[in-house]
Amino acid sequence: MNTWLLALRNLLRNRRRSLATLLAMVVGLTAILLFGGYRSNILYGMETGFVQQSGHLQVQRRGYFLDGSDNPSAYGMPRYREIIDAIQRDPVLAPMAVVVTPTLQLGGIAGNYSAGASRSVVASGLVANERNHMLQWNDYDMISYAQPLALEGAAEDAVVVGTGVARKLQLCAALEVANCRQTPAADAPVEAAATGSPAPDDVLALSALEKAQQPRGAYNRIEMLAATASGAPNVASLTVVKASNFGIKAIDDIYLAMHLAQAQKLIYGAGRPEATAVIMQLRHTAQMPEARARLTALLASDFAGEPLEVLDFQTLNPMYRQTDEFMASMFGFIALLIGVIVLFTIGNTMGTAVMERTVEIGTLRAMGVRRGGIRRLFMCEALLLGAIGSVVGLTVALMVSWFINHSGWAWTPPGYSYAYLILVRVWQDVPLLVGSVLGMIAVTVASAWWPASRAAKLQIVDALRHA
Amino acid sequence: MHPVSLRKIAKVYHLDAVTVPALAEVSLDIRPGVFTVLSGPSGSGKTTLLNLIGCIDRPDEGEVIVADQAVQSMSDDALSDFRARHIGFVFQTFNLLPVLTAFENIEYPLVLAKMPAAARKKRVLELLDAVGLAERGDSRPGQLSGGQRQRVAIARALATAPKLVLADEPTANLDSQTGAAIIALMRKLQREHDASFVFSSHDPQVRAEADDVIFIRDGRIAGVEQRTAATQERAAS
Ligand SMILES: Nc1ncnc2c1ncn2[C@@H]1O[C@H](COP(=O)(O)OP(=O)(O)O)[C@@H](O)[C@H]1O
Numbered sequence A: 001m002n003t004w005l006l007a008l009r010n011l012l013r014n015r016r017r018s019l020a021t022l023l024a025m026v027v028g029l030t031a032i033l034l035f036g037g038y039r040s041n042i043l044y045g046m047e048t049g050f051v052q053q054s055g056h057l058q059v060q061r062r063g064y065f066l067d068g069s070d071n072p073s074a075y076g077m078p079r080y081r082e083i084i085d086a087i088q089r090d091p092v093l094a095p096m097a098v099v100v101t102p103t104l105q106l107g108g109i110a111g112n113y114s115a116g117a118s119r120s121v122v123a124s125g126l127v128a129n130e131r132n133h134m135l136q137w138n139d140y141d142m143i144s145y146a147q148p149l150a151l152e153g154a155a156e157d158a159v160v161v162g163t164g165v166a167r168k169l170q171l172c173a174a175l176e177v178a179n180c181r182q183t184p185a186a187d188a189p190v191e192a193a194a195t196g197s198p199a200p201d202d203v204l205a206l207s208a209l210e211k212a213q214q215p216r217g218a219y220n221r222i223e224m225l226a227a228t229a230s231g232a233p234n235v236a237s238l239t240v241v242k243a244s245n246f247g248i249k250a251i252d253d254i255y256l257a258m259h260l261a262q263a264q265k266l267i268y269g270a271g272r273p274e275a276t277a278v279i280m281q282l283r284h285t286a287q288m289p290e291a292r293a294r295l296t297a298l299l300a301s302d303f304a305g306e307p308l309e310v311l312d313f314q315t316l317n318p319m320y321r322q323t324d325e326f327m328a329s330m331f332g333f334i335a336l337l338i339g340v341i342v343l344f345t346i347g348n349t350m351g352t353a354v355m356e357r358t359v360e361i362g363t364l365r366a367m368g369v370r371r372g373g374i375r376r377l378f379m380c381e382a383l384l385l386g387a388i389g390s391v392v393g394l395t396v397a398l399m400v401s402w403f404i405n406h407s408g409w410a411w412t413p414p415g416y417s418y419a420y421l422i423l424v425r426v427w428q429d430v431p432l433l434v435g436s437v438l439g440m441i442a443v444t445v446a447s448a449w450w451p452a453s454r455a456a457k458l459q460i461v462d463a464l465r466h467a
Numbered sequence B: 001m002h003p004v005s006l007r008k009i010a011k012v013y014h015l016d017a018v019t020v021p022a023l024a025e026v027s028l029d030i031r032p033g034v035f036t037v038l039s040g041p042s043g044s045g046k047t048t049l050l051n052l053i054g055c056i057d058r059p060d061e062g063e064v065i066v067a068d069q070a071v072q073s074m075s076d077d078a079l080s081d082f083r084a085r086h087i088g089f090v091f092q093t094f095n096l097l098p099v100l101t102a103f104e105n106i107e108y109p110l111v112l113a114k115m116p117a118a119a120r121k122k123r124v125l126e127l128l129d130a131v132g133l134a135e136r137g138d139s140r141p142g143q144l145s146g147g148q149r150q151r152v153a154i155a156r157a158l159a160t161a162p163k164l165v166l167a168d169e170p171t172a173n174l175d176s177q178t179g180a181a182i183i184a185l186m187r188k189l190q191r192e193h194d195a196s197f198v199f200s201s202h203d204p205q206v207r208a209e210a211d212d213v214i215f216i217r218d219g220r221i222a223g224v225e226q227r228t229a230a231t232q233e234r235a236a237s
């Protein structure tokens, strides 16, 4: 008589109780796995987004990240080109790098003076083709919402703005921004006509004619005002080629992307162009510690005089770490809650089984089964229950996650300006799978230990007398 | 050379405040290869005495010697192994494992003793045949009558061929006819196995079958009656 077969038969002896216990485990495990899968989808999604936008590592002038983000003149890196070359020549760093690209961040005021609208913006001067290459990073097979920047191949004065910026600058119609109310001023004549306003017909006709004659591009022209390195104001005349949704509303409302050369011209004029960061995107996030150490060493040796620092994407995007910690604490709370429920359910099931089978325990002990043998008997039953619960729970969780992933449910995360599909990564998240199953089995063992020990310690004669 | 020797045994039960003396000053030797009955009214201490002989309980005073070994000093595990090797139990309520078939119930002590599977099978089939249940090996206890269950329990007690078999009122849950058949079977198997059977009963009919009768009253030995000389008995049969 095999111990496991005996355990199985004993479990089948009280089917309803065993089923109820299994159900608690299955529901618990499914809940943990689904939440864990949801969590890892969000975190991998955020990581993918941040790595696509800001790379894994950035070289910046020391203090820039904390103090100087709007002050490119004080925190520029004149030798950025040499830094890029050094990275690309380095035998350790070069194979790990997908993209190494400079960026110049600046602040200013963008104005659409024909519409009388202006607002302050944060602008990035960037190398469009390299940044678009970065957007292809997708190490976790996520659904990527990133659209390539329309700046690639566009004219030197071209810029891309966030849809929020387009709205504020009255560029909605020209850039075909959805959900955008054109200001009354810009649309007044047309609207008046539609609503049968009392304005004289000849005025309306004149206005419509003027609009039709204007080249379309004329509506896309904006001016950007910024402070140069020497502190004097400088204005660049720019053409908005596209309004893109940059996802997070706070960014979408102020962001403007232009060619690096254009940005450098605005800030440094004819002087030596600088950059505020060198962005390095790696093949895999796991390479970050090694790349970081090597990069730090490289900067220390080849750029000893420069006050530079290396920042990783978690530091550059504090939201990632905050979300990670928030999700981890929620996951921990849910797992603890479910663990406790399962603990008591199994503990109760095993405790009842021990009670019911007291005479049987006494009989086995009289026949010569050791205390350890009795303990093993009940532990085997609990483990079998745990194993069956894990397998069924895993199967159910995978089925439900498949259903969720194919259902097309979507939501708009806090602070985001468009909806994301709700996805759960259960199957691909091996640590989650292994951890949850091991956790479930550990809970099973822990909860059965006490009843099993109680069974083992029963006095034989008392057990036999138990009616 | 006795299978069981008890020396000045005392056993007291503690019930909250009161102490109940169950056995006092019990000294006796069980003869080898005979059918011994502990006879006495209910509450006289038969079960307590059998528990001590069966090494599933320990006395407060005195010495228990089973198969020439003083069992006091043994650890719980050693005592478990000792029981598995030397003692068979038959219970009043049969106490078969309900999830095991008759065959598997009898096989269980042999698994404990780590007998190889083929030898186990042969042995169990022999025993099933010996207790008249050759056809019922696949039945679960729930499908068997009380008498049949007790036959399985007897086969189980004899599986490892112990020299000492203990039975606490084995017929108390059976009708008198079935009980008599069970006693007859035990008597027959006791002779075939040349084992010492000790069982308790307050049934005079059972007492009539015994070689030795130990009368017990209020926790003391009230008398010992040796009906047969064991050697004579064996020579005659
Ligand atoms: N677990 C116990 N706790 C207290 N008293 C007990 C216990 N078991 C037996 N007794 C008492 O010990 C005495 C002997 O009992 P027992 O050995 O069961 O007698 P018998 O088997 O002859 O009926 C009785 O007075 C009984 O009430």
Ligand SMILES: [Mg+2]
Binding pocket: B046, B047, B048, B168
């Ligand atoms: Mg009794």
